[in-house]
Amino acid sequence: MNLAAQMKFSDAEIKQLEKSLIIIYDTREKENKHVTDYFDKRKIRYEKQTMKTGDYSAYLPKNPELGIMRDIYLNAVIERKNSVNELVQSIKNRTTFENELIRGSKNPFLLLVEDGDGYKRILTGKYVSDYNQKALLGSLKSFEARYNFTTVFLDSKLTGNYIYFHFLYRAKELLKGGVI
Known part of the structure; x- marks a missing residue:
């Protein structure tokens, strides 16, 4: 067991470490200006990096002062789809999508679809595809069960x-438990 995994942090140290959190987004992530604008406006640190799976993750940078001698990457990812239409296209391309889910299932994984009415659109068939809504919902829910992820609209x-x-509270819980 490494030294960092045994560390317990005080509330003040946790607050200090929380402020250092850096969000990562994948180099292939397109059209995310609305996300980076949100981060910029709130002075949230972020970086573009190549990711093997998912579009977003986060890490706590090394902090020798608190005994963290290297960057600590969170073992969680978010895959973002910009619409239900993009989700449908991904699901229709089953092999590529399923391969991504297989890679993602090794860590806590979340599928975020930017469409507040997305679930309703799936149920009512209001998306650009001839994919039957019952089959689409069945595929999505089967993938969720098989690869242990949740979809958020x-x-x-x-x-x-x-x-x-999502990443701030994941990091906070890791720090509270001293499991980093």
């Missing part, structure tokens, strides 16, 4: 907030 105006707080 969210208005794109809330995406930056959701991403930040």
Whole structure:
């Protein structure tokens, strides 16, 4: 067991470490200005990096003062789809999508679809595809069960907030438990 995994942090140290959190987004992530604008406006640190799976993750940078001698990457990812239409296209391309889910299932994984009414659109067939809504819902729910992830449908105006707080509280719980 490494030294960092045994560390317990005080509340003040946790607050200090929380402020250092850096959100990562994948170099292939397109059209995410609304997300980075949210981060910029709130002075949330972020970096573009190549990711093997997912579009977003986060890490706590090394902090020798608190005994963290290297960057600590969170073992969680968010895959973002900019609409239900993009989700449908991904699911229709089953092999590529399933391969991504297989890679993602090795870590806590979340699928974020930027469409607050997305679930309703799936149920009512209001998307650009001839994919039957019952088959689409069945595929999505089967993938969720098989690869242990959750799909969140969210208005794109809330995406930056959701991403930040998703990783902030994941990091906070790791720090509280001293499991980093």
